[in-house]
Amino acid sequence: MARTKIVEVPMALEIPVGPQHPALHEPLLIKLYVEGEVVTKVEVNTGYNHRGIEKLCERNNFYRNIFLCGRVCGICNTVHANCYVRAVEAILDVDPPPRAKYLRVLAMELERVHSHMLINAVMAEVLGYDTLFMTIMRDREAVMKAKEIVTGARVLADYMMVGGVRRDIDEVKKDRLLKLLDKIEERVRYYRKVFEDDPTIFKRLVDVGRLSPADIVSHSLVGPVARGSDVGTDVRFEDPHEAYPEIPVMKLIKRDEGDSWARMMVRWDEALVSIEASRYVLQHLPQGNAVPDERKLPRRFPPGEAFTRAEAPRGELTYYVLSDGKPTPYRVKIRTPSFNNIINGAFAFVGACIADVPAILVSFDPCISCMERVVVVDPETGSKRKLSLRELATRGVSR
Amino acid sequence: MAELPEKLGLLKKYAKKVYEIKVSRIVAEVEVGDIPRIVEELIKSLGKESLYLTTLVATDLPEQGIIRLDYFLSVLPEKKVVVLRAAVPREDPRAPSLLNILPGVFSAECEVYDLMGVVFEGNPHLRRGFFVPVEVAEKGIHPLKKDVKV
């Protein structure tokens, strides 16, 4: 039942941010109630991008779902596919060979680098710093080339398969990748220095959207948002999977300032750690066969359930797969990090100025397509026109 | 029967059964009405910065006549995920809301209400059309249920 509009305090002005908005890359409606320049209430409206993936997953067999789940999000597609494949492997009790585990880590870490470069470039764009945005995007092309060498496509790498990966790398590719990684690392270090020293970025990002650790944990915010406020949670260390325990250069990055600047710096530091980890993986690849023969994979699935977690560039991603013995899964539940960060994180806007709202929103790393993937296969209903109001920021927030 | 780690020993008085699912997650089957009290006690004993709700999964099981709710709680100091498994009857799915204890359940409860139809009592922000397009919400159906064809 729709809630009716409530009567506002007379001096409050309602400003919608979105759904079509140049600062957002995907449709999302944030209604801000402001008095003067300061935000007093926030409402977040979602539902523009529904694609019906969870219900679709119940119709496809387990292998087709790998490709479907990889298309939940364009930027974190290897991590989605990996989390789903690990859940299926847990149900089947299959352990991939070590070379495949290392190659999976390589693909995921390359994706983390390009995702963090993207969100930092978007942050620069949102602040008005277009030159920085363009130069970061130009250097990000090198990462896309590296992904193309490893997986066969620049963005949507259909790389994961039950029992391993879908293609292997040889010595020539390894040398090219190492050279590309050197180039990328030099540029990432330069951009990190820019973000540390530049006065524009300093003035716009420091002390904006400060969050305390208690707020973050009780509101279930995950990823770099949590690590920028001294909450040391990273699924790669909590849930050891793939080849992560064997890579000594992996470090948990966290900062204690808690503002937007800290969150962006966490992302740059993580990008540097990812580049080092990719280099380690390339130099220490175990021998063996990494590619399973897809024609010989099992068709019968035993009944069982599995809950796997992965660290997407945006935070903690969880998959729950329930199988009841049929070739199609009974239930697939995907909980993406943006789901928690955007919907539960609306309390961070209260008390900020209007100009700070894009800076805070982009520092949460919104991936709206990640956030909405439940039900409805109806092709005509792509977007909502009717909007109903909801009180969000009046929940008790400890400030 | 799996063993609960020491810090979560207080779950023993509420759990009817304790077992493990992949990948090494401990499941405790509890009554749905006890869940707010369990979470409150866990927060009191472990601290406010140690527990959050990772995922809330609702599975429609028409043969058993229930909707099964799984609360996946991530306990940060133990680095473990504990599952509280409860069931609500399919005809009248109601569950207590955890919004005042853990505000982070807001997104999960709204989604489960919109897609499965479980009413969380105490959550004033539940509404249809949160995720589901308006055309489907107007028909009054909850899309993720097994008997619904979309």
Add this chain to the structure above:
Amino acid sequence: MVHSFLREVLRNLIRRPATIEYPKKETPVEPDFRGRHYPDLTKCIGCSLCALECPSNVITMKPIPKELADAAPPANRRRIYPSIRYFGCIFCYRCVTVCPVRAYVVSNEYRLASDKPLFSDELSLSTLRRRKGVGAQ
């Protein structure tokens, strides 16, 4: 520092632009980029696994035209061949990897923009024509 980023900007003014002037210059594509693929009908046995496993359901099985039917291998009892609708294809290459006789021919052809719907029929049937000795159409 403002002046250190200024140095970068000035350097960019002297460098050549990063834009690749497509179509005057080719974009550098890897040789194993997942591009246009089609089944080689001299190997295809008509098992329809590719059609069943396609995540986007763009492969349909069609009967081989009568004049070319004898060029197909005898294992292809039903005399059918897969036809890919490229406009719906997501190029995941599931069909390529699941084929029991490895009948798919892959390439890194990415220039698939067209104003009319593109299908793989002609490419596939030309493999049969070549075997029969008829010139490729």
